[in-house]
Amino acid sequence: MFRKILISVACCAIFANGALAAETINPEQDFKEFRQFFQSKFPQVKLEDFVNGPYSVDEGLRKQWIEKEEFPPYDFALEKGKELMAKPFANGKTIADCFPNKGIGIRQDYPYFDAKEGQVITLELAVNRCLEQNGEKPFSYTGDDMASVTAYMAFTSRGKPFDIKIPNDPRALAAYEHGKQYFYQRRGQLNFSCASCHVQSPGELIRSERLAPALGILNAMPIYRSEWGGMGTISRRFTSCNSQVRGVPLKPQDAEYRDVEYYLSYMANGLPIVGPGSRP
């Protein structure tokens, strides 16, 4: 009898916890705290400068970058992206036709929560859906074509602040919370979370590389990485980060990755799009 009571008490406690967790999903509060954290960690960095990643916290790298930007390595990708967007499919339509305002100046509105489907739609996913709906072969999420198209879209959106909305829908809040949890969850043989590097240690060196702050980390995507010798999409960045901590990456554009993108983009609300970027 006594044992039975104990079990039921324990059950109640679990339920109570569950209810509490649901109530504490508070993106506005997270947003404030996240921003405060980075601003007090780097009081010398201007808020809009965080989008420049490692350059916001390393003066030497910054000088090299400014010189590099005179002749940026993503130049060829921009041209290719512009061409791909205007290239007619077999049915005569183009990628540009699938997007509001022909895909120009819209980067800051992605990812968004689609109420009909109940899931997060990223720009990369939207590009491939466009191709598939028109009977074309989708791009590789980690490949050059996807990077070029998203680079051109980002380029035409430069200066526009991220405008990510979390509608008052339990599914949207759940997606946000999922993304946040994934971001702080340790994984891989090295037992690193995304946050271990990009919240705990931005500005520090990991081998020879300067870690970027998580605040505004997606604003410069896609990026030309000299280390990769080419362009990389958000999908490429997420999957390779997971491999680097010796974890098994998810499939590109897996629902969980899209949730992470949703979380991080929301945290960067109000900060300008500066993509495509170049990184060492």
Place this chain on the structure above:
Amino acid sequence: MASSIRVRATASGETTEVQALIQHPMDSGFVKNSKGELIPPHHIETVQFETGGKVVFTALWGPAVSKDPYVKFSFKGGKKGDDLKISWVDNKGASDSMTAKIQ
């Protein structure tokens, strides 16, 4: 097809500063693909910049130069509006060239 060369040349005072970016895989011949086979060497061998019928810069490049190489140099002379011709030839005999105006 779009040109594989991007160039910007600016004249100021006696000198002209030239920056150029060339799109090229620059395979060294020492790297293997995912199947373990060597990727054959494929890299630019010579790059030349000419203006006013005179060669102002020649570079002999080899396998050690990075993919999509960038070059920056300056030379004495050159006026606004002059033509600057850039050309490259690679080890497979492919080539490209373009002419830009000095700004």
